[in-house]
Amino acid sequence: MDLKTKALIKSIWVFHVSAGSCNNCDIEILDCFTPKFDIERFGIQLVGSVRHADALLITGAMNRKSVPRMKKIYEQAPKPCIVIAVGQCALSRHMFRFSYNVRDSLDAILPVDLYIPGCPPKPQALIAGIVKLVTKLRETKR
């Protein structure tokens, strides 16, 4: 494992994007930074600007309005950029599957690296997902 990957997995800066979620996943994401779970001890930080991000944390079903915006945000992020889909809506459109304005799920639009299922996923599930992501990054050696 080279220095680049080593540094990346020890300091993943996350930019949180809501593509029109019901806010439950977003609340659970913020829970990860509270004293009980505290993922800052792994060097994970929420950042305010996409330009600082290493990972995009996307919640919500991709409706027609949010698809072009999501593509734009992904283009604005510096590469390598990890895309994480959080919650059932981002994974598979969930209850909006047959909705008129939700055409594609997230992985048809962006290259998704990690899926975290749940409605909403518990903070434990999010942390388990991050562990999987770190293992994957270790193995791929990018």
Added chain:
Amino acid sequence: MIIFNYLIFPGLLFSAVIGLFAGWADRKISARLQWRVGPPWHQNFTDVVKLLHKEAIIPQAAGVMFLAAPFIGLMGLALADMLLGNSIISPLKSFNGDLILILYLLIMPALALMLGASASANPLASVGASREMKLAMAYELPFILSAIVVITKCGSIEIGSILSHQVIFGSNAASLSGCLAFIAALICTQAKLGLAPFEISEAEQEIMAGVLIEYSGWALAVFKLVKAMLVYTMPVFLIVLFFGKDTTPLFMSAKFAAIFTVFILIKNTNPRLRIDQAMRFFWGPVTTVALIAVVLALLGK
């Protein structure tokens, strides 16, 4: 020798390493105050190394200053660190007027932030730049007034003779005027470092990292280094001005830790001010305290 001093020992590398450690201490103590565990000791180094390996995006409309600004801040601060460090190690190495020069050099990081943000062609960055500019105007007045207290008490604008004056007559902060000036300077330093009640220019939740919004990759890493070096430089400058009686490494690090802990505690117990509140605060109470200190110093108290 000058190049070694500038790049390695009291200058760039030394101050960056100490500053990154101090930045980690800030994050760790803040985490412990909130009953969290906090990041490991190498966290800030890891962040910088990671940023150096990332892609740096330059906006299409950005000017040349966008990439030059981080280095302007870095070079200015490294020079200030070199002058300060050399004067502490051997007071005879300082020259007449270097206090004034250091006061100017300490404005460089804020200036670099303003230049870089204005050049990045982003509306939120320009909001951040204007806030940074107003904040700099607000805190510079009481900060320079409290430096004038020290100049009056020691009768010199040379760091070496300020230090030797304190060795003979005791620390400046031990007197009434020095104590008041130190309090004013401490609050100004909090704003200079961009810590919590005065982190108005890069309010994460409000204007999304403000001045730094368009920076990524190595340019952001250089700005992180500038911030880290500032975290080292400002407490050392305060020690030289107000607690310069004993400057052996042990006492220096103890004083540094004490002053820095005060910053962290202020940061963790105060919510962010609006820019108008901050300006009213600095030009009102803080300037008044600094002015009283100047008058007392002129009366010899």
